[in-house]
Amino acid sequence: MLRKVSKTTAISMALTLVLSVAALFGAGPFPVPAVSAATLNFEGETTANTTSGITTSNSNDSSASGGQYLQTSSSTAVGSWVEFTVNVPAANTYSIEFGYKQNTGRGISQLSVDGKSQGGSVDQYASVAAFTSSDLGIVSLSSGSHKFRFTVTGKNASSSSYAMTVDYFKLTSAASSSDYNVKDYGAKGDGSNDDTNAINSAIAAANAAGGGKVVFPTGTYSTRSIHLKSNIQLYINTGATIKALSGIDSPESNSYDNYQDFGHSHWHNALMWGENLHNVKITGTGTIDGNGVLSTSDNPGSGQGDKAIALKLSTDVEIGGLDDAHRLNLQRFGHFAVLATGVDTLNIHNVHVPNFSSGQRDVFDIMQCNDVKVTDIYSENSSDDIVKLGSDYSLGYKRPMSNIRVDKVVGLTNCNVFQIGSETAGDISNVHVSNLTVLGAGKAGFSISVNDGSIVDGVVLDGINTMTGTTAPIFIEISNRGRAPGAGVGKIKNVTINNVTATNAKSSNGEYTSRSPASRMATERITRKILRSTM
Template sequence: MKALLFILIITGIVNTAAAQQFNVKDFGAKADGVNLDTKAINDAVEAAAKAGGGTVYFPEGTYLSFSIHLKSFITLYFDNGATLLAADSTADGKYDAAEFNANDKFQDYGHSHWHNSLIWGDSLQHIAIVGTGVINGKGLRRNASERRPWGNKAIALRLCRNVIIRDITLLNGGHFAILATGVDNFTVDNVKMDTNRDGIDIDCCNNVHVSNCSINAPWDDALCLKSSYALGYAKPTENVTITNCIVSGYDLGTFYNGTYQRNEWKKVPDKMGPTGRIKFGTESNGGFKNISISNCVFEYCRGLALETVDGALLEDVVIDNITMKDIVNAPLFLRLGARMRGPAGTPVGAMRRVNISNINVYNADAHFASIISGVPGNDIEDIQLNNIRIVYRPMDSVTTKIPLIVPENEKDYPEPARMGIMPAYGLYIRHVNGVSLNNVQLSYSGVETRPAIMIDSVRNAELFRIKTQPVPGTGNIILKNVENFSIKNSEGYKDKKIKQSSSTAL
């Protein structure tokens, strides 16, 4: 442990002036998975805090606990073989009560409260949760409320700074395995999760690095950027890097045990198939700015979703080197909507300057295509798709009725399935000003009756080196209400510029 302590000191995780180790067993923890260790753990944390900071050490064993109260300059270190097990609320104890939040009407219950969690910290600095042990939120419940004071989240942090979560494994994390709201200078690295709802929610945070994580979240999003109104004001999530991560939607627990099963997709709460994706939104009051996502893998889950529907500005996003396989809805979903869940008078938001490059998708669900959609009067702006290849699997029935008009549904919850079957198999673009497609290849297996691309109510669209698998008896690119459209150097298409057209088939 001296070597461990030295590493923690030189990396700045603990206060170098007062670096000490506090073994929870020395404070009475039984680590037998039967007796509650809540008091012993919190006593160890309190002692470390009074000493000016240090490492609260969990040796091998199973620690049954309710709420643990983090303090500044504290590291929780879970050694190999150590498991922190969330207790189920019983007559013998319960989690801390959810704190009052006057702004809870603007986001789901789970986003509005932090204290009703297994590990929580509020207005802290220089904290860490590290080690090769396990945090198992078995006793946590998503539907905690004032009437049902169960534990809601595994780790919840509010208004903290200089935070590190590294190397741990998180199982059954409750509503969120990690909820970070208003957390700045935040690093999550080499974390493994197999969890029953959201994996990591990064809400109203600044200067965030997520790397080398594997997150299986079949019933909700794996890694979700949000900008809610939970703090009582609009604060953007900005300056974020996400790299070298794998997200998936295998049956709960089968990522952790290595069997990777795909049999329980009907258990997903919205009945729309496994989730497990990287997403921006839906809570989107404060905005998303200066985000980079790179070198990530999606498997058996929903596609990448960028959503702003509550008045937020989403801008300056770069996404690069993504591979996807067995995607259950739209591989790419960019949605500017007008749900407007926030303070009255907030205007519709904006989405602009998004660059998506080097994306390879195989066996995606053809019902939904990839979707880029604003709303009437509020165009998405300046979108670039470069070096994209998507192969769609056959629809379940070639006789499925395909609507000619896609409903706007601008006030609806933003989810590809709620927009219905797309009238194009590959790419559907609507209400966009400025979109560039370069070296985009779209193809399908089986039988198709729809065009590859539909562009509707779009200005300033440039297509270069486009390759689409043709569909017999139909145009492969359908244009409706376009201004300033061009296509060049594309296989099977003549170079063409169109200044304005209400209806054209290419």
């Protein structure tokens, strides 16, 4: 059922049932090299399993781990599951890597361990068959028998089936010899001592050893800028807080900062930052607190900083907690909780943003990145976008952005819960968003705003989406702001919006506007199904 989605003054658009979305992906694993580690590998085709009643079979493939993989039949439906019983010889904390084969007829699965949901959902759909893997977080296991159940929760709109595959799942426990406790390097964790040098020394030592886990035990670690390095995991324990001190690094120069706001143009003025890195994790169940030192202003003062985490031109990055009940907390983070620019293979999951009335602007700004997953986010309050995808000119060139998966975002904001834009210099494609729960939004629950000449192609909103107290639940706009060299009028095409229920909307069910007469025919193939709204 579709009612009153666009205003009479909106762009003239052809509504068809055409959708073209290329391969979505499963974010790869993020292993941290260790001095030694125990790894338990369980093959899908040989590990003992039971099912909900569906049929499984083993298929041969030389690219599979062990030369075979398990797959479920085409009769697989939502709620179908395969459960593996495994023996863990030693109690420990393990990271979970899940390997599977993508294809056009694959569903979305969710892992549970001993009955508790673990990690983010995995969409196995892709337009081209390929083996890949996803990091499903960290779990603490006792020695003995444990049950790993993969349950089908849905499917991509482009998928022909709910079937799923299991190539393998792998449990890796880092040995204690790879842990670098910041207190061993002089950190006090008393909330008053400046622990900057101790923290950066622990990171440097782990990096020099080839990689490792830098551990923050219970305590409050007051620090200026933390300098991230490759092959490092920062692990923030429950009861541990990393708290910003005045004296954050100064912003670096940028010849292209006139094309976007100050915050998007600089990375060094952050509580923690890194450039040209590989294999970085910031995980745990503790807190990263800007402490009023990180500014939401477009012109922060000297030593103030304006973001919690900044990463530039890096690969294989993970930021998040363990599961829905054990989240990483980001608070009072200034302009951005996370600014990722030119980062490929980025996994953000199980993050909580507490309810602070000020000091929290954009939560996740993901700029010209590829192969991104953002899942299981709960943001109680922010003054700007919660999940924002964009492509600006801060790198001095237009960098395309593709293969983005956003799922299970719950939030309240003065702006948009999810937005593509407004920075849109480079093209953005293959974006799959699902299961948005909007508790209130000063603008929209779901927004696409093309302003700087890019083409946005292949966007899906599906799952179960509920939106309360928005100005417009769905907002799509094209303008000709031109904040990039040679920018013209952009285009939005191949968008599907499914299953949205909106209540207490301040405007119509959806608003589609154009600020430029030249852009009025720049939208193609926008499909909307089952959009319900009450004012």
